[in-house]
Amino acid sequence: MANSSHSKPTRQMEYEKKQHKEEMKQQVITFVLMILFTFVAFGMVIMEVNSYFVIPTLIILAIVQVAFQLYYFMHMKNKGHNMPALMMYGGAAVAGLTIITFSSIIWW
């Protein structure tokens, strides 16, 4: 009994170490990707690519970066974030609906 309760923390520590390593790897990858996206975005604007292509691409890149930020750096991919996710998607839906209405009914 005493032995197993003694060894548990070390196993726990090893497990956590592995988890942290994995986490670190993911964070570095997403960080590199985000910098890459930023360069791509800047590059496209500097090279004066057709704005019909640039604007949607920039929006998509921005959405992906926000998702990286939220899910990897702010840990929304981890457990126990259902309620924040629900609230954020709810708020985004309401805001999106407002924008759709304004652009379709009022300003069209």
Next chain:
Amino acid sequence: MSTTAAQKGGLGAAIWDYLTTVDHKKIAHLYLVAGGLFFLIGGLEAMLIRIQLMKPDNNFLAAGLYNEMITMHGTTMIFLAAMPLIFALMNAVVPLQIGARDVAFPFLNSLGFWLFLFGGLMLNVSWFTGGAPDAGWTNYAPLSTTSPGHGVDYYVMGLQISGAGTLIGGINFLVTIVNMRAPGMTYMRMPLFTWSTLVTSTLILFAFPALTVGLFLMMFDRMFGAAFFDVAKGGNVIIWEHLFWIFGHPEVYILILPLFGAFSDIFSTFSKKRLFGYSAMVFATVLIGFLGFMVWAHHMFTVGMGPIANSIFAVATMAIAVPTGIKIFNWLFTMWGGQIRMTSAMLWSVAFIPSFTIGGMTGVMLAAAAADFQYHDTYFVVGHFHYVIVGGVVFGIFAALHYWWPKMFGKVLNEKLGKLAFWPFFIGFHLTFFIQHFLGLMGMPRRYWVFLEGQGLEAGNMISTIGAFLMAIGSVIFLINVVYTAVKEKKADGDPWDGRTLEWTMASPPPHYNFVQTPLVRGLDPLWVEKTEGKEGMTPAEPLGDIHMPNASILPFTMSIGLFIAGFGFIYQTDDKTWLVASVIGMAITFGSMLTRSLKDDLGHHIHKEELEEDIKKGVGK
């Protein structure tokens, strides 16, 4: 240091205690008193409106004053009476129902109340400073942007301040319910009142920003020369209508949903049955909240959005009748075969079902966009929304107050007087508003200060006014009941109704730390689960230990008073720029208070185990 100091002093100490309190139960008292006061003011305005419309071509109120009266009646009843009364109930009950010792942010809870109160006071100060807002409670541009005087400025600033308070309150309850439930209190074990508070708080979080934005645009148009709603300068008046109703339609669900929750608890308790279709009720509540955001444009069918937009919003609106219907039937089935006790709370609840259903049916009629062109801006609409708001929200507040009064004040409201208040109010309500549907169908437009002779509108309006007086009599009897109960009735025990949920497991009123030990929740209707197993109270989930409680603070009060002063500065700087001094002073008070709050550590205090043991000997917490 702690609240014990105040208990020994006199009136001054009691006032100071309430000014600084962060205890959710005392904030509930504050909300109730302030909301009740504004309810009376709004009611008085309603009586003046009905006296003016008693006979054709009446000159009891001048046309301009009548406009102010209808505007302030609507604004006061929605923002300053119904909202705070709902917050009073939420504050009094929700932390107890989920087994928490306080809300998540007690300081913000207090700030929310004081912001609401000063916003409400600001709105009503306008009566004495040259005219109240007069552009209707919806404050449509360009009527509002061109309204002379400062009335609409008061509307903008007052609602901005009180709206901030409401938003803070909503966020607070959201976090409280998500994070502070007792062990075992899963989402699907929460009482319906807690569930509806959760959904309502979500609606507040998403809906109020639209109002805030709209009010800011209106403020800049009126006070700082912007032109968001000025067509001549390229603005668009329809933007206000959309922003207002993106907020305004969820707002009506914000009003009714908590009372749906309260009715569910009341029906279940007084039928001695578990709520019929609990999960369907939860689902329906969430669905109403969700659909509530997709229907706002049904207030604007006649604006000219086109047939496609009108059809989409018409269908979405009719869809809301489905979850609401689920609720109505579940309440009926809860009573079916139950051991029904017709207490005052139950009486209001039973009366609610047919009254609200009538309002729901006229709602579906109004949702038919083509037909709405006939109903729009007539008394039919007035009849409809008073049936849902009075028949739903006000009946609900009366029912919930009767039900939870012992938990809030330690005494059961007198039952005889309770029923005596109900009958004139109930009969008066139907007299007042049922006939208004027909007045509307006969073509009587809303918001006109007179109607003409010989158009067949005399009898209907007379009946309506008589009904209004009966409602006033009912309200006065309720007030008499409150005083009578405080003076004459004896103290209630912890569980006067043979309750089912956690709030009935403790003394009435509860000690300020609520639970001596956090309870372990073992099912839906946790107290009833224990009762069926022959146990006295809840099984504790923790050993007896020190309890950490927040300290009282005057800062929420000073923050709010700062905004109140600054508001006057913003309103009057259009006349004279020296008024900006008031804005600067007000904002300095507010930001100074915020700075103090940020820099000064306030870690709260502990109630020690020994004190708790003494309290237990005195019979606290059973």
